Each structure stands twice: as C-alpha cells, then as structure tokens.
Amino acid sequence: MANVLQSVTGMWNKFMPHQPIRYSFSDESYARMYDDVQRMGNIFASFAILAIIVACLGLFALSAFMVEQRSKEISIRLVLGASVRNVFRLLTQNFVKLVLISFVVAAPCRGT
DSSP states (O other), X not given: OHHHHHHHHHHHHHHOXXXXXXXXXXXXXXXXXXXXXXXXXXXXXHHHHHHHHHHHHHHXXXXXXXXXXXXXXXXXXXXXXXXXXXXXXXXXXXXXXXXXXXXXXXXXXXXX
C-alpha cells in the first residue's frame, strides 16, 4: 500500500507540483458514515427510553391521584368485606384497558 501511494504521489507531483494530493479510502469513509448512524441511533434510543420513563411516571402519578380521590370509597369497601384483590382490580381496571388499547395502536404491523 505504501509503495502504491508513493508511486501515485510521485505521478501527481509530476503533473501538479504546486497542488498537494488529497486522497481517502472508501472503507474509511463508509466507517465514518456508519459511526454517525450508530451515534444517531443511540441518541434516539436514549430519548425513547426517557419518554417511556416520563410516561410511566405520569401513569403512576395519575393512579396515586385516583387512589387519593377514592380513599373513602376504598376504606368503606374494605370495611364492608371486600378483598384487597377486588379493590386492586377496581383501581387498575381502567388503566389496564387504556394501556392495552395504546399497545394495540402502537404495536407495529407485522403483515407488511
């Protein structure tokens, strides 16, 4: 490789002595482009994870707010003999439906 570069540089200097030779290898160019794509993918993945964490925190806050609003109802149900399982189902039923609907909408289509 060094001999070929030296030969090409000598030929270049014969025809264009005042212009320096500029060369690059294709594999290095493609490697730099691939590195840029990898870096961009990592950035997008990081922001996607951050968005999922924020969404989960929002769901947690909404459920905590709902439990706080319905604390009297939950207390009365527990006093009247409802099991913790029934109270948990009462509180999570609406959220589970919404999460399932959002999963169906967000799931990628495998048929195409």
